[in-house]
Structure formats: structure tokens, C-alpha cells
Amino acid sequence: MxxxxxxxxxxxxxxxxxxxxxxxxxxxxxxxxxxxxxxxxxxxxxxxxxxxxxxxxxxxxxxxxxxxxxxxxxxxxxxxxxxxxxxxxxxxxxxxxxxxxxxxMKPNMKVIKLISDLSNHYRVGVLTNGSKGWQLDKLEAIGLYNVFPNEYIFISEEVGHEKPSPEIYHHVLNTASLQPEQVLIVGDSIENDVLAPIQQGFRAILLNNKDTQKTQISHPLTIITELEELRWILLS
Ligand SMILES: [Mg+2]
Incomplete structure (x- = not known):
């Protein structure tokens, strides 16, 4: 792989x-x-x-x-x-x-540090549904706007398609010139961030921070309960 x-x-x-x-x-x-x-x-x-x-x-x-x-x-x-x-x-x-x-909305220094550390080994970005202005405002408010390169901030309003439609994942691949298995998506929505991308060949990790989705999951996949766990998965 x-x-x-x-x-x-x-x-x-x-x-x-x-x-x-x-x-x-x-x-x-x-x-x-x-x-x-x-x-x-x-x-x-x-x-x-x-x-x-x-x-x-x-x-x-x-x-x-x-x-x-x-x-x-x-x-x-x-x-x-x-x-x-x-x-x-x-x-x-x-x-x-x-x-x-x-x-x-307050910056979380631990998350900022984690993503900065990840960015030394991987390209990092955002894939979100929503309107461009409000999503960028949020990124700025939590101190992450400058941590992600602009070209890897994918917002559905700008892309013209929303998760979980296949087009938005294809758009990511075309923009980054990557194969689906070279892209890992991390998110809290089983449908948008895990099942739909896996169907397109991506890798995915479910952030199950509310502990509400366990019963719906029948696929063998990586589940984390906080982002910090990505250190062990991606940086060790
Ligand atoms: Mg979400």
C-alpha cells in the first residue's frame, strides 16, 4: 500500500x-x-x-x-x-x-501542536461542508488558519459539492494529484468522513468523541476518541 x-x-x-x-x-x-x-x-x-x-x-x-x-x-x-x-x-x-x-471559539494549543508536528511528515488540510466565510472564520478563531496551506483547505461551498458526494473526494485527489490510498481523512461523521471516503478508496479514521456512534459501526476501522491519539498512529 x-x-x-x-x-x-x-x-x-x-x-x-x-x-x-x-x-x-x-x-x-x-x-x-x-x-x-x-x-x-x-x-x-x-x-x-x-x-x-x-x-x-x-x-x-x-x-x-x-x-x-x-x-x-x-x-x-x-x-x-x-x-x-x-x-x-x-x-x-x-x-x-x-x-x-x-x-x-478558543484555540486548543495541543491540537495546534499536533497538526504542526504532523505537517513535518505529511501534507495536512481540511475537508469540510459549509460556507467559505464562516468555515474560514472558525479556522482563524481556533488558530489553525495558518497551519493549513490554503490549497488544502477544501470547503464544500467553494468546491461546489458536499460530503458525502463522491465528487468532493475526487476534487481532493485532482487538486493534490494523489491516489485515494495516499489520503487519510479524520472526522466525526461516520458517513461523511469514513464510509463515503472509504468507498472511494481513501483511508479514514473516525473520531468518536461523543461516544454515540459505536453501535452503528460494523466495518473494521480505526476509531480514536481524541485527536492526540494520531501521534501514536501517524508519528511513531
Ligand atoms: Mg464533523
Whole structure:
């Protein structure tokens, strides 16, 4: 088997963790946005969180676009608490949420060190679904933007295809001029980061940091519970 040349990391819930910034950022946005500042941010968060989960399902099954998801999670939440808002306010709310969210994402020095160490032996990059601006903002906020070379930051909006469609993995191979077995993907989604890439001939490691996916796994594959384990796998 060809040696690994490129290690690609998923971003959301692999390098940056939703639970670290989501609740605190949404509540802070409610407290600071002109439209919601007089409402109770804890009650609003409960509603917003439920609406968000519902719309994530629709987004994942491609029934709505990312823009519709972002606008509607605000509009539907307001509707649920008896307020009528509009698209412009929803966009403004989202903008404030993103700037607050970014502030609440913190660099993890251990992860930065790990990826820098890996970059002495492999090419390293990111393969993520999402919009370009917001995903780059996150990378910057967690101190990893400069650790990954630009040409190996693959964002679905820019590529024009999303994981798990085969085209996005092919795009990686064409860009890096590599064979699939020379590329290792590390991520928390069994479908997007493991099964779909393996089907295209890639290597993959599942980051099972939430311990929720064990029962779904029937394939023999490498599972880690924290990124630091990559040292033993890739650097020893
Ligand atoms: Mg992920």
C-alpha cells in the first residue's frame, strides 16, 4: 500500500467543537441583538435550539439550503414565541451570532501542536461542508488558519459539492494529484468522513468523541476518541 501523503481533517466537531460555543454564543446574541434584547435569553435558547435541530435535519437531507437554514431558524423561533420578524432582521441576527460565536471559539494549543508536528511528515488540510466565510472564520478563531496551506483547505461551498458526494473526494485527489490510498481523512461523521471516503478508496479514521456512534459501526476501522491519539498512529 502507498504511504499516506495527505491528512485531511473535518472541521465541525473534529477541530472545532459545537458544544464549546453554541449555547453561550446564541444566548449572548439574544442579549445583544436589538430585536431580542428585552426577551428572556434562556427561554429563547430552548426554542431556538429545538428549531435549529429540526432545520439541521432538513439541511442534512438537502431539503433546504444553508441560507434558508440560517434565516429560518431565527424566523421560526420568533414565530414560536409570538413575534413576527423579517428576513433582514434574521440576516442581521445571524451576522451578530457569527461574530459572537467566533469570539467564543478558543484555540486548543495541543491540537495546534499536533497538526504542526504532523505537517513535518505529511501534507495536512481540511475537508469540510459549509460556507467559505464562516468555515474560514472558525479556522482563524481556533488558530489553525495558518497551519493549513490554503490549497488544502477544501470547503464544500467553494468546491461546489458536499460530503458525502463522491465528487468532493475526487476534487481532493485532482487538486493534490494523489491516489485515494495516499489520503487519510479524520472526522466525526461516520458517513461523511469514513464510509463515503472509504468507498472511494481513501483511508479514514473516525473520531468518536461523543461516544454515540459505536453501535452503528460494523466495518473494521480505526476509531480514536481524541485527536492526540494520531501521534501514536501517524508519528511513531
Ligand atoms: Mg464533523
Amino acid at each position: 502507498d504511504p499516506i501523503k495527505l491528512v485531511l481533517f473535518d472541521l465541525d466537531d473534529t477541530l472545532v467543537h459545537f458544544d464549546d460555543y453554541w449555547e453561550i454564543s446564541v444566548k449572548e446574541t439574544f442579549k445583544n441583538h436589538f430585536y431580542t434584547k428585552d426577551m428572556n435569553e434562556h427561554d429563547l435558547f430552548e426554542v431556538f435550539n429545538k428549531v435549529d435541530r429540526f432545520l439541521v435535519g432538513k439541511l442534512d437531507s438537502r431539503q433546504i439550503s444553508i441560507e434558508e437554514y440560517r434565516i429560518n431558524r431565527f424566523l421560526y423561533s420568533m414565530e414560536q414565541v409570538g413575534e413576527t420578524s423579517d428576513v433582514e432582521t434574521a440576516i442581521d441576527f445571524e451576522r451578530l451570532y457569527q461574530s459572537i460565536g467566533k469570539k467564543n
